[in-house]
Amino acid sequence: xxxxxxxxxxxxxxxPTLYKQIRHDIETSILxxxxxxxxRIPFEHQLMARYGCSRMTxxxxxxxxxxxxxxxxxxxxxxxVRRPQHLSAVLKISDMRAEITALxxxxxxxxxxxxxxxxxxxxxxxxxxxxxxxxxxxxxxxSADNVPFAIEDRLIDLDSVPEATxxxxxxxPPGSWLLHHVPWTEAEHTISxxxxxxxxxxxxxxxxxxxxxxxxxxxWRSARTLTAVRLHYPGDTHRLVARFKGG
Amino acid sequence: xxxxxxxxxxxxxxxPTLYKQIRHDIETSILxxxxxxxxRIPFEHQLMARYGCSRMTxxxxxxxxxxxxxxxxxxxxxxxVRRPQHLSAVLKISDMRAEITALxxxxxxxxxxxxxxxxxxxxxxxxxxxxxxxxxxxxxxxSADNVPFAIEDRLIDLDSVPEATxxxxxxxPPGSWLLHHVPWTEAEHTISxxxxxxxxxxxxxxxxxxxxxxxxxxxWRSARTLTAVRLHYPGDTHRLVARFKGG
DNA sequence: TTGACAGATATGTCTAGACATATAATCGTG
DNA sequence: CACGATTATATGTCTAGACATATCTGTCAA
Numbered sequence: 036x037x038x039x040x041x042x043x044x045x046x047x048x049x050x051p052t053l054y055k056q057i058r059h060d061i062e063t064s065i066l067x068x069x070x071x072x073x074x075r076i077p078f079e080h081q082l083m084a085r086y087g088c089s090r091m092t093x094x095x096x097x098x099x100x101x102x103x104x105x106x107x108x109x110x111x112x113x114x115x116v117r118r119p120q121h122l123s124a125v126l127k128i129s130d131m132r133a134e135i136t137a138l139x140x141x142x143x144x145x146x147x148x149x150x151x152x153x154x155x156x157x158x159x160x161x162x163x164x165x166x167x168x169x170x171x172x173x174x175x176x177x178s179a180d181n182v183p184f185a186i187e188d189r190l191i192d193l194d195s196v197p198e199a200t201x202x203x204x205x206x207x208p209p210g211s212w213l214l215h216h217v218p219w220t221e222a223e224h225t226i227s228x229x230x231x232x233x234x235x236x237x238x239x240x241x242x243x244x245x246x247x248x249x250x251x252x253x254x255w256r257s258a259r260t261l262t263a264v265r266l267h268y269p270g271d272t273h274r275l276v277a278r279f280k281g282g
Numbered sequence: 283x284x285x286x287x288x289x290x291x292x293x294x295x296x297x298p299t300l301y302k303q304i305r306h307d308i309e310t311s312i313l314x315x316x317x318x319x320x321x322r323i324p325f326e327h328q329l330m331a332r333y334g335c336s337r338m339t340x341x342x343x344x345x346x347x348x349x350x351x352x353x354x355x356x357x358x359x360x361x362x363v364r365r366p367q368h369l370s371a372v373l374k375i376s377d378m379r380a381e382i383t384a385l386x387x388x389x390x391x392x393x394x395x396x397x398x399x400x401x402x403x404x405x406x407x408x409x410x411x412x413x414x415x416x417x418x419x420x421x422x423x424x425s426a427d428n429v430p431f432a433i434e435d436r437l438i439d440l441d442s443v444p445e446a447t448x449x450x451x452x453x454x455p456p457g458s459w460l461l462h463h464v465p466w467t468e469a470e471h472t473i474s475x476x477x478x479x480x481x482x483x484x485x486x487x488x489x490x491x492x493x494x495x496x497x498x499x500x501x502w503r504s505a506r507t508l509t510a511v512r513l514h515y516p517g518d519t520h521r522l523v524a525r526f527k528g529g
Numbered sequence: 530t531t532g533a534c535a536g537a538t539a540t541g542t543c544t545a546g547a548c549a550t551a552t553a554a555t556c557g558t559g
Numbered sequence: 560c561a562c563g564a565t566t567a568t569a570t571g572t573c574t575a576g577a578c579a580t581a582t583c584t585g586t587c588a589a
Contacts, residue, residue, distance in 0.1 A: 052572060067504045071465040078539065089574045091338075094540080102349055105466075110540045110581040119461065124471045126371045214366060218318040219352075224371045228475035228493040228517025246475040246493050246517075257314050270475025270493075299542060325569065336544045341570080357551040357570045 053088055057096035065105055065116050072118035076106060126224070128250075130211040131177040135184060143178035146205045147238075151193070161190055162260045163253070168194035173209050176238055183240045189264040196261050210264070213254075217261060225251040228270060239269050246270035300335055304343035312352055312363050319365035323353060373471070375497075377458040378424040382431060390425035393452045394485075398440070408437055409507045410500070415441035420456050423485055430487045436511040443508050460501075460509060467508060472498040475517060486516050493517035 051059070064070045077085070082093040097114055100106045108114045128134075135142045154162070154170045162170070173189045189209050191199050202212055227249050236243040248268040254261050298306075311317045324332070329340040344361055347353045355361045375381075382389045401409070401417045409417070418438045424431045436456050438446050449459055474496050483490040495515040501508050 054572075065466050066468075068465050080539085089576090090540095091575090092573060094542095095572090097540090099349060102346060108540065111538055111583055112581095113539065116466070119466060124373045124375065124469065126373045128371065218315050218363070219313050219366060222371060226473060226495065228495040228515075230477060230491070230493045244477070244491060246477045248473065248475040248495075268475075301542075327569085336546090337570095338545090339543060341572095342542090344570090355570065358553055358568055359551095360569065 053086060054092050054096045054099075057082060057086055057093060058099055061096065061100060062105065070116050072116050074116045075112075076114040076116065078113055128224070128252075130214050131185065131187075131208060132211055135177065135179045138179065140179040141181070143181055144208050145176045145178070147174040147176065149173050149175075149204050151200065154192075158190055161263050162192055163263075164192065164260055168192065169200075171199055171204075171209075173204055175204070175208060177208065183238065183269070185266050185268045186235065186238045187264060187266050189262060191262045192260060195256075195259045209262075213262060217256070220254045220256045220261060222252055222254045227251075229267075231267075235267055239267060241269050300333060301339050301343045301346075304329060304333055304340060305346055308343065308347060309352065317363050319363050321363045322359075323361040323363065325360055375471070375499075377461050378432065378434075378455060379458055382424065382426045385426065387426040388428075390428055391455050392423045392425070394421040394423065396420050396422075396451050398447065401439075405437055408510050409439055411439065411507055415439065416447075418446055418451075418456075420451055422451070422455060424455065430485065430516070433482065433485045433514045434511060435514075436509060438509045439507060442503075442506045456509075457511070464501075464503075464508060467501045467503045469499055469501045474498075476514075478514075482514055486514060488516050 061070075061076060070076070076097070079090055079093045079097070082096075083090055086093070097106065097108060101108050101114075104117060106114050107117045129137070132142045132144075150172045151169060152172070154164075154167045156167075158170050158172070159165065159167060170193055171189075171191045173191070174187070175189075176186045177184045187208075187210065191209065191213070193200055196213070196217060198216055199209075199212075202209075202216075204212065229247050229249055231239060231241055231243055231245045231247050233243055235247060236245065239245075239247070241247075246269075248270045250266045250268075252264050252266070254263075308317075308323060317323070323344070326337055326340045326344070329343075330337055333340070344353065344355060348355050348361070351364060353361050354364045376384070379389045379391075397419045398416060399419070401411075401414045403414075405417050405419070406412065406414060417440055418436075420436045420438070421434070422436075423433045434455075434457065438456065438460070440447055443460075443464060445463055446456075446459075449456075449463075451459065476494050476496055478486060478488055478490055478492045478494050480490055482494060483492065486492075486494070488494075493516075495517045497513045497515075499511050499513075501510075
């Protein structure tokens with residue numbers, strides 16, 4: 036954060052736009068530790084002078100940094116580098132096909148079971164709904180280069196997702212189908228570890244007692260549960276990677 | 283998304299600001315599924331007319347939605363609801379004390395080992411650095427209500443974090459110390475499952491062969507690795523919860 | 530000492546324009 | 560019909576102001 040203005044207005048072609056430059060400069064100063072948490076960022080009018088631009092431009096840069104939780108803005112006081120409270124990592128879970136093909140491996144899919152039926156009380160409990168409607172229960176396996184990659188055990192609420200009544204899950208995996216047919220949802224993931232029981236071990240091709248990573252995911256939209264899924268991964272080979280960012 | 287303008291300019295006191303209102307209205311239309319992925323959002327000039335405001339105000343609302351990856355803006359074409367490509371969940375990992383006390387349980391900490399020494403080649407490999415410097419190797423255990431909660435095995439690069447040379451990790455857990463003394467970092471988490479070996483089982487108070495959730499975290503700042511930590515949790519009792527959001 | 534009140538000040542929101550730029554759509558030509 | 564050039568259009572960035580609002584600071588009186 037030591038460069039002065041020199042915008043040049045004429046040959047401002049290749050450089051990113053000015054507000055992005057400002058944003059980037061400040062971000063760099065924070066991320067390198069030059070400006071520690073609590074440090075006050077230069078006032079808007081100082082940045083205006085330094086970059087030779089209007090207040091709106093500076094403000095746009097600062098607003099984006101605030102939206103990204105990198106800084107905190109306080110009226111009359113100024114803007115400050117935020118103190119990271121926790122390590123928050125963004126865990127990106129693509130659908131299985133994308134995840135496997137991204138690794139450069141061939142994707143395989145096998146449907147074990149797909150039953151459409153009236154919801155049992157166990158189903159209702161799992162979906163967190165009260166009234167009994169119709170559901171689809173699906174069990175399937177994903178493989179990478181013909182080696183079992185994960186097994187999936189899923190329940191879809193047909194009252195919330197009526198289109199799933201006619202979908203053919205023998206052809207398209209339910210996760211992928213849902214991702215492409217059901218718009219914008221919220222989800223909660225629970226990650227735990229178990230050892231493989233007999234059924235799981237057989238389906239995953241591992242020994243009984245081998246470690247498995249388990250992900251339970253509930254997906255809903257506006258307070259309606261759409262689907263509940265449990266995924267088992269062989270724990271010694273699979274890794275969930277979550278990158279970025281202190282905050 | 284059906285209200286018309288009626289800003290009233292005079293009594294615009296209690297309502298949130300206009301751009302937030304616009305942002306919220308659009309967000310709601312997307313999240314309820316009313317506007318599915320691919321749907322084109324009204325043009326800026328239409329929103330200007332609907333809300334009776336200037337283009338900058340509309341633009342600010344749309345820019346924030348774009349920054350949050352909820353919409354995609356394309357010149358000449360308009361703005362569109364984004365298709366969720368993956369389920370991305372934000373995994374918040376507080377330091378251990380905060381995590382345990384947040385559960386309403388009493389926090390306990392026990393230091394097993396804390397050695398400051400020149401880095402071995404194994405240390406360098408783990409930290410991903412080439413040259414050999416000094417490191418701290420720490421092994422400790424966190425407990426909740428006197429029951430083992432997690433064991434921690436950590437390496438800190440003293441060249442990158444010289445303040446750690448004098449820190450007393452018998453008093454303060456290293457994770458908590460780092461969070462409060464080392465500003466703004468980036469991190470990569472790898473989550474996997476293993477079965478407890480003899481040493482781990484003894485430290486965690488579980489049976490040999492019991493499932494364990496393992497989190498490996500590398501933390502760095504501007505390409506310098508600061509610390510590498512491996513955490514073992516008893517897999518059948520501990521759960522990592524990641525909430526939110528489709529995208 | 531304390532509390533109420535009046536500035537001072539930095540950010541928060543907003544306007545009515547401007548020009549730049551990417552690209553969808555159209556038109557013309559071979 | 561295919562393809563390249565042109566045009567129209569929606570967004571991208573930016574300005575030079577404006578008034579609102581939260582909050583820190585200092586002053587003056589009870």
